[in-house]
Amino acid sequence: MLTTISLSLLVQALVNGLLLGLVYTLISLGLSLTLGIMGVVNVAHSTLIMLGSYLALELLQRLGLDPIISAVIAVPVFFLIGVLLERLLISHVARASQTTGLLVLFGVLVVIEGAAILRWTTDTQVLSVSYINASLTLAGIAIAVPRLIAAAIALVLVLLLDTFLRSTLYGKAIRAMAQNRDAARISGIDTDRLSLLVFGLATATAGVGGVVLAMIFPFDPQDHYRWLAWAFLVVVIGGLGSIRNTLLAGLLIGLIETVSSVLFPFQYVYFIVYLLLVVTLLVRGQGLAGSQSRAL
Amino acid sequence: MSSVLLERGRARTRWRRWLYGGLGAAAAVGLLAVLGVLIPLDWVTTLSAVFMYILLAEGWNILGGYAGYLNFGMVTFFGVGAYTAGVLCTQYNVHPLLTIPLAGIMATVVALLVGVPALRLRGVYFAILTLIISFLTQVLVTNLDITGGASGIYMPSLPFDPFTNEQIFYYAFLGLMLLAVLLAFIIEHSRFGYALVAIREDEDPAEILGVRTTWLKTQALLLGAFLAGVAGAIYAFHTSYIEPQGTFSLDISIDVVLMSLVGGLGTWQGPVIGVPLMLVTAQVLRILAGELPFFGSTIPPEFDRVVFGIILILVALLAPYGVMGLVRRVRGRRLTV
Numbered sequence: 001m002l003t004t005i006s007l008s009l010l011v012q013a014l015v016n017g018l019l020l021g022l023v024y025t026l027i028s029l030g031l032s033l034t035l036g037i038m039g040v041v042n043v044a045h046s047t048l049i050m051l052g053s054y055l056a057l058e059l060l061q062r063l064g065l066d067p068i069i070s071a072v073i074a075v076p077v078f079f080l081i082g083v084l085l086e087r088l089l090i091s092h093v094a095r096a097s098q099t100t101g102l103l104v105l106f107g108v109l110v111v112i113e114g115a116a117i118l119r120w121t122t123d124t125q126v127l128s129v130s131y132i133n134a135s136l137t138l139a140g141i142a143i144a145v146p147r148l149i150a151a152a153i154a155l156v157l158v159l160l161l162d163t164f165l166r167s168t169l170y171g172k173a174i175r176a177m178a179q180n181r182d183a184a185r186i187s188g189i190d191t192d193r194l195s196l197l198v199f200g201l202a203t204a205t206a207g208v209g210g211v212v213l214a215m216i217f218p219f220d221p222q223d224h225y226r227w228l229a230w231a232f233l234v235v236v237i238g239g240l241g242s243i244r245n246t247l248l249a250g251l252l253i254g255l256i257e258t259v260s261s262v263l264f265p266f267q268y269v270y271f272i273v274y275l276l277l278v279v280t281l282l283v284r285g286q287g288l289a290g291s292q293s294r295a296l
Numbered sequence: 297m298s299s300v301l302l303e304r305g306r307a308r309t310r311w312r313r314w315l316y317g318g319l320g321a322a323a324a325v326g327l328l329a330v331l332g333v334l335i336p337l338d339w340v341t342t343l344s345a346v347f348m349y350i351l352l353a354e355g356w357n358i359l360g361g362y363a364g365y366l367n368f369g370m371v372t373f374f375g376v377g378a379y380t381a382g383v384l385c386t387q388y389n390v391h392p393l394l395t396i397p398l399a400g401i402m403a404t405v406v407a408l409l410v411g412v413p414a415l416r417l418r419g420v421y422f423a424i425l426t427l428i429i430s431f432l433t434q435v436l437v438t439n440l441d442i443t444g445g446a447s448g449i450y451m452p453s454l455p456f457d458p459f460t461n462e463q464i465f466y467y468a469f470l471g472l473m474l475l476a477v478l479l480a481f482i483i484e485h486s487r488f489g490y491a492l493v494a495i496r497e498d499e500d501p502a503e504i505l506g507v508r509t510t511w512l513k514t515q516a517l518l519l520g521a522f523l524a525g526v527a528g529a530i531y532a533f534h535t536s537y538i539e540p541q542g543t544f545s546l547d548i549s550i551d552v553v554l555m556s557l558v559g560g561l562g563t564w565q566g567p568v569i570g571v572p573l574m575l576v577t578a579q580v581l582r583i584l585a586g587e588l589p590f591f592g593s594t595i596p597p598e599f600d601r602v603v604f605g606i607i608l609i610l611v612a613l614l615a616p617y618g619v620m621g622l623v624r625r626v627r628g629r630r631l632t633v
Contacts, residue, residue, distance in 0.1 A: 281417065
């Protein structure tokens with residue numbers, strides 16, 4: 001009896017972990033793209049995710065829009081935010097030293113976080129949609145509906161992005177730029193404009209990521225560091241090589257989170273993820289920096 | 297650092313400059329020492345905070361400024377210091393004065409354990425690792441029994457009246473700050489300091505030319521950690537209550553970096569200039585916040601974080617060597633080799 005209960009708990013944790021992993025892949029993609037293609041470590045990435053969550057909240061509270069629609073709206077909105085950020089700051093950062101870039105992006109993080117506290121205070125928020133507590137039961141496994149929708153949106157976006165980078169001329173040019181920026185430039189690729197596109201796309205994934213995260217977890221302006229750590233862990237484990245590797249790493253982190261939350265009290269999940277990140281950074285952090293070539 | 301090496305000025309002018317510098321410093325120290333008994337209570341408290349941040353920033357500057365390794369988790373050592381003092385004092389009945397050096401030692405041990413592997417990473421990856429380690433420490437402290445968990449530790453208070461208490465902390469922070477500034481000055485004009493700058497400029501050639509980079513970086517980190525640990529311990533007694541959210545706050549790490557950056561990375565004067573500048577800015581912003589209309593309501597205190605972020609961006613992009621960089625440019629000297 002006891003074993004069947006814990007077995008079904010474990011299966012449930014696995015399913016939940018995979019769903020969560022899809023969302024984690026989405027929130028990590030932008031970090032991986034900017035690092036792999038532009039060589040910029042965007043520590044402000046998680047604040048953009050947080051802004052995505054608040055976009056969903058505002059649209060829900062003001063216009064009654066479902067987060068599914070907000071996820072669609074977030075794409076152009078955050079693409080524009082990304083383009084603006086790139087023009088105003090990142091293009092300067094990319095030319096400066098890496099540490100200067102880090103300081104600037106930390107500044108961006110502080111500004112966005114501070115502005116979000118001014119606008120929305122530090123109160124914890126939830127998206128109170130009608131189906132927030134609904135769940136489907138399939139073969140004895142209960143799956144929360146918001147989590148299912150979030151994972152579906154994440155999967156669609158990840159696949160779209162993968163297809164874009166693999167099968168379009170723009171994607172090909174971006175891959176060329178990732179492999180060798182100078183050579184790409186010599187071949188007639190406008191790398192400055194592509195940087196704009198890449199950062200826009202990366203920001204768009206962060207924004208949608210924020211919307212779907214808000215469907216699963218409560219949020220406030222200051223807990224985004226958690227997602228920064230999670231996204232970094234996915235990037236460090238998955239490497240910069242391909243979206244598929246990022247997907248595998250994302251699923252792995254999702255599984256690690258849900259399985260460890262079955263085995264240990266909740267607060268140890270943070271501890272485990274931070275520790276994993278420390279260890280993986282030590283083992284392959286510098287390797288990441290060295291391998292600028294990107295196959296996708 | 298180049299000023300001493302490259303300047304071929306006559307020995308007499310240099311001697312005179314040192315004399316004036318020494319006299320100026322002595323006058324400033326004398327003034328600060330006298331101020332402690334003259335000025336009102338809230339000023340004493342404000343200046344204590346300035347001294348504490350200078351102490352932290354000078355410690356951070358050894359590795360971050362001279363060697364260019366940006367530690368975004370300075371609060372780890374500060375918090376470990378505060379908690380070492382708290383735990384030893386409340387649970388093991390160690391004399392408060394004794395806990396302060398022990399806190400420094402504990403912070404150094406932690407730096408040795410986590411920092412030495414971290415120093416294998418460079419640039420951005422070192423910064424991120426130190427950031428994550430500060431989160432890790434915070435989670436650990438929040439969940440351990442010995443640290444009192446999320447509810448924190450109440451520190452014993454000193455058996456004096458409030459004003460005397462504040463003065464004691466004023467002089468404690470002042471003394472330690474002076475030691476830290478002196479240490480930074482000595483480092484800047486020593487072979488140790490030159491070697492750290494060599495690491496910042498280009499680590500691999502420095503190593504090839506015989507700089508023991510690993511050992512020197514470790515020393516720089518440990519020195520900074522010791523200062524931060526001591527600062528944390530005194531902070532713990534000063535605030536009389538420590539809990540993981542505030543004591544391990546990322547704001548402290550970022551402020552230390554920002555203040556050093558604004559003053560001038562890799563100069564002993566940098567923190568001395570940057571810290572008061574930023575703390576005064578924060579204070580002015582808080583006063584302004586009470587008066588300026590902001591979308592129909594008053595500006596909440598978090599306003600200063602936004603301004604700090606903007607300053608961080610602008611200084612990093614436009615004046616990466618801070619106030620000292622501007623001063624040296626005006627004086628027509630080069631900051632780096």
